[in-house]
Amino acid sequence: MIRRFAPALIAASLFASHAHAEQPTLYVAVFGGSFEQLLKDQIVPPFEKATGSKVILVPGDTTTTMARMQAQKGKQTLDVAFLDDGPMSQAAQLDYCETLSDAPVYKDLYDAAHFKSNKAVTIGLDGTGIVYNERVFAAKGWAPPTSWKDLANPLYKGHVQFPSVTNGYGIESLVMFARLNGGSEQNIEPGFAAIKASVAPNVLSFDPSPGKISELFQNDSLWIGAWGAGRTQALRNQGVPVKFVAPKEGAMALGLSVCPVKHDAVNALAQKFVQYTLTPDVQALFADEEGVAPVNKHTVLPPAVLAKVPDTATVAAMLSVDWDVVNAMRPAWIQQWNRQIEQ
Template structure:
């Protein structure tokens, strides 16, 4: 009996060893849904899995707010290993201790400075510009010149023809910050922004709904002339054949970094670090640019002329206005409550 028990135990150990040797490591990636997730699953993840052996990458779709909530819920435990978040929520994640430090790698030396996050706990994998989208068909019909400035949002001729996303959306928050800056305020003095929003811009607003599908429909039906939006979203509409163009306002478009971090509690830190570095490679950066309309973070990325014409150029990237999220994030809840009382009333 004793010999049989020992033999059985050894067989069990050998069996476990064989099983573990061929076990698949699963990397969970919290990512934007929709076309972004589809791009990852079709064009980005398969080559990574193939080059890393027994690895399975599983996407966990959600917007930035949803993914941040999941990271908070799993804090200190295994779960999501890599997370994509817009830069504002990403700074919140960093402040909450949810992002681990990025391991040093050669690819980080190839990034634009604007793509780096403080403390090297996250990095922007793509750069989006928040500016003004305008309806080329409606502007031609009315004989209007294209918009050139953030101040154009207050022009009375656009009454009932503007989409201004609520400030729970990053595009809307960017617009509020720019209006504050242009009227004597700043991130630390937001009152001028609220004043011009309430007096001059809100009367022009048809909708505060930031839903891409809704905005696409309104542009297609000539219900709106202008929207505060990102260049990537505008490119998606142009790809659908809608009459819309993106404008970089003369005072500056605002930088929206599509951030990524290795989650501090990841059970697969080395693999997660490798995935982030892979996303920053020129090859994947080109896929991101073509699919999502984002400017590459890696300055060595080569884009076909047709794609390069639709994303922020190196010169435009250098001129993007940066937000001080360390100042803004602590005020977001209070500002949102004020926005709901004063602007979307």
């Protein structure tokens, strides 16, 4: 673990002027599992202490948070939301997010962190690829997987994990299978056909919740799956014997993003919280605990942590997704997925 008390120092220096204000409350939508625990244990407390605020975490996956913001548009109960970068682009387009206030920290970020809308920002870069159970593979004398097509290998029947397309890793995996079979975001049918015919028969679980996936890998029910580099590293940190592989056909880029949720008036504290997540010391915590590559150029990581995150070459080689197309089609794809794949 690294620099455990640094967030307290950076928060105090950034927000000392708020220390004696009346206690406000921030409701922050977060990914569940290890991400929620990291914020609860190490990131939120220094912010609360420095600002005199109370931060209430609202766990859920991207689809759940998007649905909440859609239902509450114009009367939002959330103040800050973490989402995958694709749905975050849609949230910005739908005016769920407030324009980011100017702050020095934004000048310290890599270009990939910025959204064209300037209503959200990426806090860490992840990749979608293959996760496998090192303990099982070693016991059986198998070589590590190298390809997306390994998910269709009958050798793994009944022991494959493939997340639902309500999940960011799931939607990117669907797009990848479409591309591998002559399709694309604009022509997704080859992806559905390939998954239905060759992957779905192998699948034990479509559940995208980190807790369930951790349990199934830990008890050796799962041997291989489609998942993210960051989430895989979070499981490794918990002692789960899993390892991430960037498939030879390419891993898919996926950013973890945050935005201040739009209200009638700009919420200055929500803006400060977003800025706080981008400071080097908080970025280092995201890298250490969640395995995502930092977006702040000034983040310094020790060698042990550098080994956990996608390196520069891996990030540069990642494939991108046309989120404008995916966001427009995603509701229909979810319905088709439920009918054809998880029926």
